[in-house]
Amino acid sequence: MLLQEATVATLERLGKQLAIHADDGRVLCLHLGMSGQVQLVDPGDPVKPHTHCTWSLREGRRRLEMRFVDPRRFGGLWTFASRDRLLGDRWSQLGPDALDLDPGLLARQLEGRARGLKATLLDQAIVAGLGNIYVDEILFRARLHPRQPAGTVKRDEVERIADATLGILGQAIQQGGSTVRSWLDSEGQVGEFARSHKVYGRSGDMCVDCGQPLRDDLVAQRQTVWCPNCQRLKRRKR
DNA sequence: CACGACCCCTGGATGC
């Protein structure tokens, strides 16, 4: 089943997906989706609604429980017989991890793409790990329009996106993530990065850089906020 | 193959 009678050896991550490797080679891959949570709690702790899976863990003498809680069920769990199978069958669908981006790598991923930057950066096959909040924050910091065709960005702009990605994600990790509604980490703590959002959730507010009002629209089926003054769409042929 | 539209789901926010 989902890693019964296993000894946890290592943990691994690619983009938004986590892998727990057992010492016999088996792998449990987890994706939290929107509302998913992995809890590490005392076995006596009350069980939250929408707890779909529970593992009894032992670490030395200490007993605890890992619980997968996911009210909206956008997350998922998958098992594999080996790391090779995880990589071949599932993670092969993912692009390079956002934290591994450098300008050269990003330029190759964006090259020749007609889609806008927002849709392109949200696509986990192109860059793994970016979601709606962070793409908006990254494009604001890079001063690029969400609908700018990805294949038209110039070298210095690619560098700005790569820099902004590492900067935004680094800051967000330091601040424990973005609690927008009810997101909690594995110890039940809220994240503080939402206070630092400069565009996400701030449509109509004044741009922190230029003072013009931020606007929003549906881009790539996601609510998208940007500064029409700082993030201009550049008409270019490819 | 590349890309866009739609759909899944629940709880919190909003409207009347």
Added chain:
DNA sequence: TGCATCCAGGGGTCGT
């Protein structure tokens, strides 16, 4: 106050 409706978004699937 209470009920109905809307909205949030990661990503799979399907149509063009």
